[in-house]
Structure formats: structure tokens, C-alpha cells
Amino acid sequence: QVKQSLAKSLENLQTDYIDSLVMHSPMRSYEETLRVWRVFESFVEENKVRQLGLANCYDQKTFLRLYEDSHIKPKVLQNRFYSQSGFDSELRDLCDAYGVTYQSFWTLSANREAIKSHEWKAMALNKNLSPQTLMYAY
Numbered sequence: 001q002v003k004q005s006l007a008k009s010l011e012n013l014q015t016d017y018i019d020s021l022v023m024h025s026p027m028r029s030y031e032e033t034l035r036v037w038r039v040f041e042s043f044v045e046e047n048k049v050r051q052l053g054l055a056n057c058y059d060q061k062t063f064l065r066l067y068e069d070s071h072i073k074p075k076v077l078q079n080r081f082y083s084q085s086g087f088d089s090e091l092r093d094l095c096d097a098y099g100v101t102y103q104s105f106w107t108l109s110a111n112r113e114a115i116k117s118h119e120w121k122a123m124a125l126n127k128n129l130s131p132q133t134l135m136y137a138y
Contacts, residue, residue: 021051023036041070060094081104
């Protein structure tokens with residue numbers, strides 16, 4: 001199914017490669033995740049994909065295990081950025097240590113109250129930024 005999905009995407013995009021292929025989330029078991037990752041790696045080896053990434057992975061052990069077990073390392077971790085996850089501080093540190101780009105999503109929507117706060121507005125003003133721009137810089 002993964003191979004069919006990539007083939008259809010390449011056809012729809014009218015291209016012979018994709019810059020970045022991101023697994024939407026880890027599968028139900030680690031074994032399934034690694035099996036899909038191996039197919040993703042084959043796409044890089046076939047020059048159909050330039051880099052790989054993972055999304056919706058909030059468990060540091062899972063991400064580290066995949067990183068260590070993969071032949072082609074993830075270059076991107078794409079997660080929701082919000083207070084309930086501790087803003088992924090440990091995962092972001094791990095990404096920094098391994099040269100993985102952390103990409104946030106749901107960044108402004110999940111943090112509306114913080115952006116409206118007096119403290120946040122003051123920090124933004126101090127840096128000559130809008131509160132929204134400061135959130136992305138964070």
C-alpha cells in the first residue's frame with residue numbers, strides 16, 4: 001500500500017521524486033513502524049524521495065529507537081506544538097543533538113491564550129516581533 005501511495009503521489013504531482021516524505025505517525029507496533037520505514041528507505045535508495053521524516057511522534061524512546069534502527073535517518077520530526085506536550089522540549093533537544101529538523105504544526109491555533117497573554121506580548125515587543133512571530137521563533 002505504501003508503494004502504491006507513493007506511485008500515485010508522483011503521478012498526481014507530475015514529478016519523478018518528492019523532496020520530503022513524512023510518515024504520518026508511528027504505526028500500532030514498533031515492528032510495523034520499522035517495516036513501513038524500510039519501504040520509505042527504499043524510496044530514497046531509488047531516488048524517488050530525497051529525505052524522510054516522522055510526524056505525530058511524542059514519545060522520545062520511540063523516536064530514538066527508530067533513529068538508531070534506521071539505515072536512512074529521519075531528517076524531520078513534525079509534531080503539534082502545545083503546552084500539554086511540554087512543547088516537546090525533550091524531543092526538540094534530541095532533534096538538535098541528532099541534526100533532525102523539528103517542524104511544528106498547530107503552533108498558533110493551540111497557543112491562542114499564550115499569544116494573548118500580557119507576558120507574551122511584552123516579550124514580543126521587547127524583541128520587536130509580533131506575538132505570532134515570537135511563537136514560531138520559540
